Amino acid sequence: AQPGAVEPVAAPMRNLTWGQLNFLHTTDTHGWLGGHFQEPQYSADWGDYVSFAHHMRKQADDKGSDLLLIDTGDRVEGNGLFDASSPKGLYQYDIYAQQDVDIICTGNHELYQHYSIEREHNTTLPNFKENYVASNLDYVDPETGKQSPMAQRFRRFKTKNQGLDIIAFGFLFDFTGNANNSAVQRVEDTVKEKWFLDVLKEKPDVFVVIGHVGLRMEEFEVIFKAMRQANWHTPITFFGGHAHVRDARKFDSMSVALASGRYMETIGWMSVDGLKKTGDVETQASPTFTRTYIDNNVLGMYHHTGLDESTFHTDKGRKVTEMIDSARKELELDRKFGCAPRDYWMSRARFNEDGNIYKLLMDEVFPDIIVNEDRRNQSRLAIMNTGGIRFDIFKGAFTRDTTYIVSPFVSEFRYIPDVPYKIASRIIGILNSGSRIWVNPLLQSDIFHVDDDAPPRSNKLMSAPEQQAHPELIKEAADYFMKKLAASSGRRGRRGRLAALEEPEYMAEPQRDGQMPLTSQPDLIAGYTTKDDFGDDGDDTVHEPLEFYYQANAFQSEINFPAYHKDKPENVDVVFIDFIQPWIIPALKFSGGDYSDKDVRKYMEGTFTSKFAEWVGENWQGDC
Numbered sequence: 183a184q185p186g187a188v189e190p191v192a193a194p195m196r197n198l199t200w201g202q203l204n205f206l207h208t209t210d211t212h213g214w215l216g217g218h219f220q221e222p223q224y225s226a227d228w229g230d231y232v233s234f235a236h237h238m239r240k241q242a243d244d245k246g247s248d249l250l251l252i253d254t255g256d257r258v259e260g261n262g263l264f265d266a267s268s269p270k271g272l273y274q275y276d277i278y279a280q281q282d283v284d285i286i287c288t289g290n291h292e293l294y295q296h297y298s299i300e301r302e303h304n305t306t307l308p309n310f311k312e313n314y315v316a317s318n319l320d321y322v323d324p325e326t327g328k329q330s331p332m333a334q335r336f337r338r339f340k341t342k343n344q345g346l347d348i349i350a351f352g353f354l355f356d357f358t359g360n361a362n363n364s365a366v367q368r369v370e371d372t373v374k375e376k377w378f379l380d381v382l383k384e385k386p387d388v389f390v391v392i393g394h395v396g397l398r399m400e401e402f403e404v405i406f407k408a409m410r411q412a413n414w415h416t417p418i419t420f421f422g423g424h425a426h427v428r429d430a431r432k433f434d435s436m437s438v439a440l441a442s443g444r445y446m447e448t449i450g451w452m453s454v455d456g457l458k459k460t461g462d463v464e465t466q467a468s469p470t471f472t473r474t475y476i477d478n479n480v481l482g483m484y485h486h487t488g489l490d491e492s493t494f495h496t497d498k499g500r501k502v503t504e505m506i507d508s509a510r511k512e513l514e515l516d517r518k519f520g521c522a523p524r525d526y527w528m529s530r531a532r533f534n535e536d537g538n539i540y541k542l543l544m545d546e547v548f549p550d551i552i553v554n555e556d557r558r559n560q561s562r563l564a565i566m567n568t569g570g571i572r573f574d575i576f577k578g579a580f581t582r583d584t585t586y587i588v589s590p591f592v593s594e595f596r597y598i599p600d601v602p603y604k605i606a607s608r609i610i611g612i613l614n615s616g617s618r619i620w621v622n623p624l625l626q627s628d629i630f631h632v633d634d635d636a637p638p639r640s641n642k643l644m645s646a647p648e649q650q651a652h653p654e655l656i657k658e659a660a661d662y663f664m665k666k667l668a669a670s671s672g673r674r675g676r677r678g679r680l681a682a683l684e685e686p687e688y689m690a691e692p693q694r695d696g697q698m699p700l701t702s703q704p705d706l707i708a709g710y711t712t713k714d715d716f717g718d719d720g721d722d723t724v725h726e727p728l729e730f731y732y733q734a735n736a737f738q739s740e741i742n743f744p745a746y747h748k749d750k751p752e753n754v755d756v757v758f759i760d761f762i763q764p765w766i767i768p769a770l771k772f773s774g775g776d777y778s779d780k781d782v783r784k785y786m787e788g789t790f791t792s793k794f795a796e797w798v799g800e801n802w803q804g805d806c
């Protein structure tokens with residue numbers, strides 16, 4: 183762990199089950215290579231993981247089994263270690279590369295900016311060479327415009343001890359927000375390509391499909407079906423990400439998928455036994471799978487390796503810990519901007535209650551920071567998506583690091599001036615509703631003239647990834663917001679229905695579906711209590727369950743409105759974070775406002791991130 187991180191805390195543990203073939207999996211690390219400074223259950227750093235992997239590889243050798251390390255992307259954006267340097271990632275790429283990852287692919291966050299695509303191509307790719315797989319991603323050379331595969335489309339190799347013949351793919355979901363020096367091919371098109379179909383004719387011992395894809399997303403379904411159509415008998419292991427959750431899915435008796443959370447909280451473990459070995463033509467594979475979500479806690483790492491503080495840390499692991507510490511010092515990540523007076527939660531508090539991070543922004547921060555001096559006296563609605571906030575704020579020091587942890591994006595505020603209030607006031611309800619425009623591609627192409635072939639741009643993409651992973655909640659909540667919108671539209675007879683409309687239970691009560699209490703043991707640390715297709719015994723550490731409340735897709739502040747709350751302005755400036763422009767314009771059209779991208783202007787200097795950091799400096803002075 184890093185100097186200054188909280189001491190790890192011991193908790194009741196479950197053991198790992200080893201098989202012939204075993205995997206350690208990281209995903210969506212988002213720059214958190216220093217671990218969590220304020221949460222004892224996740225405070226190990228990348229150096230500790232390097233030591234852990236070393237000992238686990240040794241155990242595999244001793245047992246005659248194999249261990250592979252996987253990473254499924256989104257290594258960048260989300261922590262000061264990546265975002266605070268100029269250029270971004272100055273220290274991160276070298277630190278990350280100290281781990282020997284056997285199969286690695288790209289996430290959407292590596293592709294948002296022209297710059298990070300270049301770094302991926304010029305740095306991560308040479309760092310990992312043949313271990314990097316890009317089945318549906320191309321790089322576009324900015325000089326020549328030439329488009330070529332970002333890396334090899336698949337990787338075939340034999341494992342060290344068992345000699346298992348592996349074919350690995352590396353996918354990205356159908357991402358469309360990438361900068362133009364990359365090209366993502368839709369998964370449904372890739373699986374029809376000749377190279378892919380040819381590879382499926384091969385008979386490896388195991389297919390390993392890694393992907394920056396949520397386990398419950400359509401794309402893995404498409405890959406699985408295509409693979410099974412061509413090849414009935416080969417076991418497939420899937421490793422996914424993007425959804426920021428712990429999850430495991432059984433596709434069939436020979437195919438299992440694992441997702442390993444986010445932000446270096448979790449190191450996923452999968453073991454497979456019952457594989458037939460290369461050349462063994464007599465027997466049929468009848469694999470058994472296990473999965474475990476390992477807390478990124480050095481005490482757990484001691485437990486799984488049978489080592490202790492004096493025997494666990496390798497020279498290389500210690501060196502990596504030092505590299506991180508020295509980068510953090512260079513970047514002044516511990517520099518204090520202010521002191522948070524309490525905890526502010528993304529999903530552990532109701533959307534509208536004190537202690538909810540979005541309520542803090544709506545009520546206190548936005549009225550102060552969303553100001554364009556030339557239009558200061560104009561009433562305005564300021565709108566941002568909840569997914570633009572990436573992490574909770576803990577009571578205590580708010581540092582340079584916290585700034586990027588809460589909001590790493592370089593998004594700025596834009597606006598459309600003087601929109602009739604009657605139209606503007608409907609936007610927020612539409613952004614948060616389950617209206618058919620957000621799920622129906624024909625409506626989107628007819629009304630908003632977006633590309634006919636493009637998939638519908640769902641409004642749930644504005645919310646946090648952790649919530650996007652709960653489709654059943656989203657549908658119920660979206661239906662509720664839609665009915666609320668209809669009922670409040672002012673037409674006669676609807677008012678009564680609004681009063682009668684009941685909020686879905688989990689909007690008022692914490693959602694417990696994936697968060698079942700496992701034990702009544704006292705003094706447990708709060709953390710993940712995962713329920714997946716295997717059951718509820720997947721977490722290596724027994725935790726006290728966390729609460730999870732549904733949050734809207736977007737939130738809004740009314741700023742400089744008439745003092746008497748029933749008086750509404752005639753016109754308002756509609757100010758919004760640039761990321762949600764693709765939803766703001768349709769929502770305006772749907773409300774009867776004929777606006778287009780041409781009407782949008784820059785509202786003020788600075789990003790949300792820089793403005794919020796200034797606000798903390800001015801408003802949260804105190805001792806901590």
Ligand SMILES: Nc1ccn([C@@H]2O[C@H](COP(=O)(O)O)[C@@H](O)[C@H]2O)c(=O)n1
Nearest residue numbers: 290424569570591643644645646647761
């Ligand atoms: N400029 C941005 C980029 C992304 N978001 C939010 O993040 C979500 C995607 O996150 P992943 O880590 O799962 O890739 C996206 O759906 C947005 O909610 C953003 O707000 N601004």
